Amino acid sequence: MTIREVAKIAGVSTATVSRAVNRSGPVSPEAREAIDRAIQQCGFRPNIIGRQLKTARTRTLGVLVPSLKNPIFADAVAGLEEAAGREGYNVLLAASGYRAEKELSVVEAFLGSRVEGLVLTVADDDRSRALHALDSARVPYVLMFNPADREDVSTVSIDNRRAAYDLVCSLVRDGHRRIAMIAGSLSESDRSAQRYAGYRQAIVDHGLPLEDIVEVKFENPNLSACLAGLVHRRDAPTAYFCSTDMLAIAVIRALAVLGARVPDMVSVAGFDGIAIGEHLSPSLSTVVQPAEAMGDWAAHHLLARLSGEASITRKIFPYRIRPGESVGPASGHRA
Amino acid sequence: MTIREVAKIAGVSTATVSRAVNRSGPVSPEAREAIDRAIQQCGFRPNIIGRQLKTARTRTLGVLVPSLKNPIFADAVAGLEEAAGREGYNVLLAASGYRAEKELSVVEAFLGSRVEGLVLTVADDDRSRALHALDSARVPYVLMFNPADREDVSTVSIDNRRAAYDLVCSLVRDGHRRIAMIAGSLSESDRSAQRYAGYRQAIVDHGLPLEDIVEVKFENPNLSACLAGLVHRRDAPTAYFCSTDMLAIAVIRALAVLGARVPDMVSVAGFDGIAIGEHLSPSLSTVVQPAEAMGDWAAHHLLARLSGEASITRKIFPYRIRPGESVGPASGHRA
DNA sequence: TTGAAAGCGCTAACAA
DNA sequence: TTGTTAGCGCTTTCAA
Numbered sequence: 161m162t163i164r165e166v167a168k169i170a171g172v173s174t175a176t177v178s179r180a181v182n183r184s185g186p187v188s189p190e191a192r193e194a195i196d197r198a199i200q201q202c203g204f205r206p207n208i209i210g211r212q213l214k215t216a217r218t219r220t221l222g223v224l225v226p227s228l229k230n231p232i233f234a235d236a237v238a239g240l241e242e243a244a245g246r247e248g249y250n251v252l253l254a255a256s257g258y259r260a261e262k263e264l265s266v267v268e269a270f271l272g273s274r275v276e277g278l279v280l281t282v283a284d285d286d287r288s289r290a291l292h293a294l295d296s297a298r299v300p301y302v303l304m305f306n307p308a309d310r311e312d313v314s315t316v317s318i319d320n321r322r323a324a325y326d327l328v329c330s331l332v333r334d335g336h337r338r339i340a341m342i343a344g345s346l347s348e349s350d351r352s353a354q355r356y357a358g359y360r361q362a363i364v365d366h367g368l369p370l371e372d373i374v375e376v377k378f379e380n381p382n383l384s385a386c387l388a389g390l391v392h393r394r395d396a397p398t399a400y401f402c403s404t405d406m407l408a409i410a411v412i413r414a415l416a417v418l419g420a421r422v423p424d425m426v427s428v429a430g431f432d433g434i435a436i437g438e439h440l441s442p443s444l445s446t447v448v449q450p451a452e453a454m455g456d457w458a459a460h461h462l463l464a465r466l467s468g469e470a471s472i473t474r475k476i477f478p479y480r481i482r483p484g485e486s487v488g489p490a491s492g493h494r495a
Numbered sequence: 496m497t498i499r500e501v502a503k504i505a506g507v508s509t510a511t512v513s514r515a516v517n518r519s520g521p522v523s524p525e526a527r528e529a530i531d532r533a534i535q536q537c538g539f540r541p542n543i544i545g546r547q548l549k550t551a552r553t554r555t556l557g558v559l560v561p562s563l564k565n566p567i568f569a570d571a572v573a574g575l576e577e578a579a580g581r582e583g584y585n586v587l588l589a590a591s592g593y594r595a596e597k598e599l600s601v602v603e604a605f606l607g608s609r610v611e612g613l614v615l616t617v618a619d620d621d622r623s624r625a626l627h628a629l630d631s632a633r634v635p636y637v638l639m640f641n642p643a644d645r646e647d648v649s650t651v652s653i654d655n656r657r658a659a660y661d662l663v664c665s666l667v668r669d670g671h672r673r674i675a676m677i678a679g680s681l682s683e684s685d686r687s688a689q690r691y692a693g694y695r696q697a698i699v700d701h702g703l704p705l706e707d708i709v710e711v712k713f714e715n716p717n718l719s720a721c722l723a724g725l726v727h728r729r730d731a732p733t734a735y736f737c738s739t740d741m742l743a744i745a746v747i748r749a750l751a752v753l754g755a756r757v758p759d760m761v762s763v764a765g766f767d768g769i770a771i772g773e774h775l776s777p778s779l780s781t782v783v784q785p786a787e788a789m790g791d792w793a794a795h796h797l798l799a800r801l802s803g804e805a806s807i808t809r810k811i812f813p814y815r816i817r818p819g820e821s822v823g824p825a826s827g828h829r830a
Numbered sequence: 831t832t833g834a835a836a837g838c839g840c841t842a843a844c845a846a
Numbered sequence: 847t848t849g850t851t852a853g854c855g856c857t858t859t860c861a862a
Contacts, residue, residue: 164839173848175842176847178841179848185847186848205603205607209548209608210839212840213855228563231564231771234566234569235564238562242590245601250589251587252587252588254585255576255580268540271540272542296538413774441774498855509855510858511831513858514858522831523831526831526832541855548837548838548840548855549857
């Protein structure tokens with residue numbers, strides 16, 4: 161069922177069919193009707209591939225996130241997809257599983273598919289080979305959630321450093337003086353690094369002891385073992401600042417295994433502000449990132465850049481500290 | 496940067512370049528080296544669109560779910576994307592927002608893009624115009640989560656009816672005799688309908704009074720108002736069976752607004768088994784669907800069908816009743 | 831082992 | 847208002 165068949169049946173040329181289908185030029189009422197009938201008759205559906213090849217436009221965006229299983233990314237993709245769809249763009253989606261080589265292979269595939277632009281969250285924007293590939297291919301992209309370090313790339317994020325700083329300060333205000341940070345592979349995530357910087361500054365500013373950061377691999381969720389040494393120390397931390405909400409949830413569970421109840425014995429704070437965190441037991445103290453709005457902004461901005469209506473922008477969304485039951489006063493601690 | 500440029504630089508024909516790039520035919524070592532050098536030199540990246548047009552294969556799957564903001568779908572898509580990616584397939588993703596007309600327009604767009612197959616969750620498979628479009632286009636698809644009614648289409652789901660039956664029976668075992676069901680637009684979702692059938696049968700089998708089902712629109716999250724009449728009745732239900740976990744979460748919150756504490760005063764059960772439900776306060780009593788595994792199965796099965804290695808299959812995954820704190824004994828009820 | 835050539839389905843000058 | 851025509855970038859006979 162090609163445009164040629166339709167043209168033959170309708171007794172016109174392919175050019176006229178194309179004009180009729182795309183409303184891209186004058187078509188007489190008679191021709192239009194004949195064409196409509198022919199299309200009904202043979203169930204013609206334009207092959208987008210042919211159009212894409214001819215016009216060198218795909219109306220497709222590539223979206224790459226670490227994982228859909230973390231609601232922060234799922235929500236962002238939801239906002240993105242909605243906005244892109246509204247503008248008639250397709251979304252090619254992939255997850256990297258936090259693996260740099262997968263980031264690269266996905267980006268290569270997206271480039272091969274001639275996506276017009278990309279929205280991505282990478283592990284570390286400085287060292288990302290995926291980003292280098294994009295730069296040399298000169299395909300526009302928007303970094304989402306990654307901190308806005310570089311001047312030459314559009315980003316949408318919050319001020320991770322300051323947000324972490326504020327959150328840790330709130331822990332101090334609750335009386336906590338020994339506060340540890342737990343991060344998922346700090347060395348591999350620029351977000352964790354920023355959040356660590358904020359944590360560190362808050363600790364230093366208050367003259368508190370700087371705890372060693374606890375790095376946990378994403379693949380190894382045997383948290384209890386990692387935390388055992390820390391928790392059973394004589395001067396164990398009274399509060400744990402986790403680099404993400406999902407990690408905080410795992411930490412709370414791991415602490416329970418070790419006999420440390422939250423928030424009675426220790427406090428735990430997260431970061432991301434996933435919606436469901438409010439309904440957790442205990443509800444999560446965290447920093448809220450407006451994920452869906454950020455995804456929406458990313459899509460709109462990328463499309464605006466594609467049409468030349470916008471230039472590189474580093475958008476910082478406001479964040480919000482959301483207090484929750486997972487943080488209590490430090491008085492009840494064990495040491 | 497086309498294959499022609501590369502051919503010219505390497506001093507060979509485009510056919511040889513194509514063979515070299517795709518390893519699809521004999522290429523002498525000398526030619527191969529010249530081609531490799533040429534590709535490096537001009538940064539050539541094969542245009543997939545050209546290949547797709549020529550070969551009439553896109554290696555792309557379309558995925559349509561109601562919403563990514565519900566973890567049950569996000570998890571399923573995660574499993575799907577992972578499996579598809581492993582087999583070298585791209586995933587085109589869209590969300591319908593539970594709207595039938597959006598389902599249709601997305602499917603039309605996917606067909607235009609010549610996806611080789613689709614995985615979708617539709618509101619109601621019987622009445623879905625989207626499915627009719629797929630049937631007449633003769634593009635293979637897998638229904639995910641939708642109950643397996645029809646014989647002529649691959650589906651992956653659990654036994655919704657029996658799962659709901661089991662769950663409601665467990666409520667009865669806890670002493671509940673007035674059990675209401677709350678569903679999101681029953682008339683628009685075949686899953687809700689199945690779950691209602693299971694609920695109804697459990698009620699009837701135990702000789703209990705059949706309560707009117709409460710239907711709430713997805714768009715109208717003003718649940719408290721909807722529930723007020725029911726909750727304040729003299730013989731108010733002591734337990735609410737919600738058609739999804741997300742709805743259960745909203746219901747628990749709405750009940751709190753009305754002064755009905757869960758599970759002290761009323762019990763609430765959900766359906767879906769989103770992972771985070773275990774960590775809610777109270778933790779959710781629910782039916783667990785193995786969403787990620789179902790997505791994985793859907794992708795593998797669809798690809799197997801594309802390669803002729805599988806035929807239409809109706810896969811029923813096992814479910815699991817996961818007890819939680821949201822359901823308590825009926826003794827504490829108000830009426 | 832290689833290259834010439836045809837053509838996938840479509841759009842867009844351009845001429846009529 | 848319409849049709850002819852020339853490709854878009856690629857793969858793939860087929861003959862050499």
